Amino acid sequence: MKPLNGHSGTDGFAVADSLLKTLDPDSIGSLVSLGADVVLLVDQSSIISQVYFTNKDLADYGLSKTVGKRLQDCVTIESVPKIDSMLSAETSHRPLRGYQVNHKCSGKPDLPVVYSAYTARDFPYTIVVGRELRQQMLDQQRLVQTQMELEADYRELKEAETRYRTAFKVATVAYVMLDGERRTILDANPAASTLLSSTGAPLSGKSIRDLFAKDDRDRVGDAISEARHSPNPVNLDGVRVAKGEPVSLTIRSYRENGITNVLLAIWPADQDKESKRQRTERPVGGTGVEIADLPExxxxxxxxxxxxxxxxxxxxxxxxxxxxxxxxxxxxxxxxxxxxxxxxxxxxxxxxxxxxxxxxxxxxxxxxxxxxxxxxxxxxxxxxxxxxxxxxxxxxxxxxIPSPGMSDQAEGFSALVGKVPLKDLIRESLDVIEKICIEAALDQTSNNRAYAAEILGLSRQSLYIKLRRHGLEDYRPGPDRHT
Missing domain, CATH: 3.30.450.20 (PAS domain)
Structure with missing residues (x-):
């Protein structure tokens, strides 16, 4: 049996010409379908004479209704040239992996299938063997969606970094981010370089002690140690930098990658307004015993x-x-x-x-x-x-709140009455109602997202955003749901 696309098919099998002479078309189709998802017997006019498929799920895509129709009329418009090329004996260059086409399905997403065609002497039909690609297409869609989300997150991160880097750079107060353990500078803004360095050179990597007068280095070190273990900012006045200029400091701790680092705000000691602005935070008290170290x-x-x-x-x-x-x-x-x-x-x-x-x-x-x-x-x-x-x-x-369709949904709400403010119940229940409406629209339209968006009065983009928010991207109407 001669494959039209120049190889033995997507599943690596071949049928001898002599076998075609001893078997009827039904037997041939049934035999070939053992190694393929879809088998079509197509006559010289491209009319589908027989259809065979082993996966019962494919019946929902209306493949059995294609008998008597031209194969070109059963696929999407962009797939028609591929079918013409596959069935034409004059085509010389054919893809080794077959022709990937999409079957039109009413009320369902298109069915992706990769086809290869075979002919044999004295056999009246072209055998078209297909392998369905629903799972591969779903994986590709998820990959694309994940890539888009990663790009959006990265873009948002870069935009936020730009905003805060700009604010950090143009601030008139000197800010220094300090490694809490090594006491070396992680980052400093231009105002800090101007105030602490005689040359205005970048401060990153330098020891914080070297930027202050020798007599005040221990005071600064003690204040940093105190700030790392205090919930409140530590204030320090009357400290001189290495250039000899008196400054005031406010030292705060922050958490980064499991380490408590330190942020120093430094300004000339004669700026009383800045001292008041930096030191208006209300102290936070409280003590406690730490829980044993656990992996969560x-x-x-x-x-x-x-x-x-x-x-x-x-x-x-x-x-x-x-x-x-x-x-x-x-x-x-x-x-x-x-x-x-x-x-x-x-x-x-x-x-x-x-x-x-x-x-x-x-x-x-x-x-x-x-x-x-x-x-x-x-x-x-x-x-x-x-x-x-x-x-x-x-x-x-x-x-x-219990998910839509759960038998204890009403009981779940009833148990909260008197314990949760009504406005909170209403606010949270809106999400549940919205999800119910979206599921109902998808059920009524047989998961046609475009039609569902229309009957909900939403744009497609808004619907897809809500589907992601409610975890319904892969939603499929079940057999027990009413349409």
Whole structure:
């Protein structure tokens, strides 16, 4: 049997000419379909005479209805030239991997198939063998989507870096970022170079001690050590730089890559207004005992959510410089956009001794949001709650309120009445209602995204954004759903 595309086919099989003379077309189609997803018997007029496929899922794409139609009429318009080339005996250069085409499917996404064609002497049909590429196309779409998201995140990161780098550069106050352990300068703005260096040269990599007068180096070192372990800024006056000019300092700690580094704000000592502006922060108190070092972010709260202890991984997660900035605060401080989540969690702990996999959105000290999974346990003897907070790499859907279709959805809302403000319930329930409407639109349109956007009164772009937010990018109407 002679393959039109110059090789033995996508699945590496060949059929002898003698076999075609001893078998009827049905037997041939059934035999070839054992090694392929789709087999078409096409006559000299490009009319499909027989269709064979082993995967029952392909029946939903209407392949069985193509019998009696021209193969060119069953594919999308951009695939027609490929079919013409595949069926033409005059075509000399053919792709070794076959022709990738898309079948038109009413109410469904196009069906991608890669076809190869075969002819034999005295056999009235061209055997078209196909392999469906739905999974490959889905993987490609996910790859493209991931690439677009990465590019968008990178662009956003670069834009933010540009904004803050510009603000850092044009600031009139000298700012120095210091490695908290080595006491070497990580970065400094031009104002710092002008104030601390006699030549105005860049300060990165230099020891902070070398920039101050010998008599004041120990004072500066002690102040830096104090700031690394204090929730409040440390102020220092009457210090002289190496050039001899008196300056004032405010030293703050911040968390970076698991290390507590230091930010110094430095200005001439005679600028009283700057001293007042830099030192108007309200002190934060509180002490506590740190939890044993565990491989995940862990914290301990009382029954009202006030933090009693936390480990360093939790500090890294929320970008808190020190433990004292966490102790005494309510855990809801880091779940401001999902306050109802924590209330639901603590309410459930009254009935359940432990909860696992409770998902929510954490807001860190830099106002960044990230999806997290929370496991919690109530210690009845001490009336304290232990929580493990694990960042989630994937998944956007929160489990704040029972998902649409769950039998306990109404009970879930009822249990919150009297414990959660009505406005919070309404705000959070809007997401649930929106998700129900989107799913209903996808069901009614057999997952036709363009038509679903139209009946919802949304643009396609808005619909795709909402699909990602609700985790419905791969949504497919199930057999038990009503259209």
């Amino acid at each position: 972010a862990v914290l301990l709260t009382d029954a009202e959510g006030v933090v009693l202890a936390a480990n360093t991984l939790f500090l890294d997660l929320i970008h808190a410089p020190s433990l004292t900035q966490v102790l005494g605060r309510n855990i809801g401080s880091w779940f401001t956009s999902a306050a109802i989540d924590i209330r639901v969690l603590y309410t459930r702990l009254l009935d359940e001794p432990s909860i696992r996999g409770f998902t929510s959105t954490l807001t860190d000290n830099l106002s960044g949001e990230s999806a997290v999974s929370i496991s919690a346990r109530l210690n009845a003897s001490s009336n304290t709650i232990q929580l493990i907070v694990i960042p989630q790499q994937t998944g956007n859907e929160r489990l704040t």
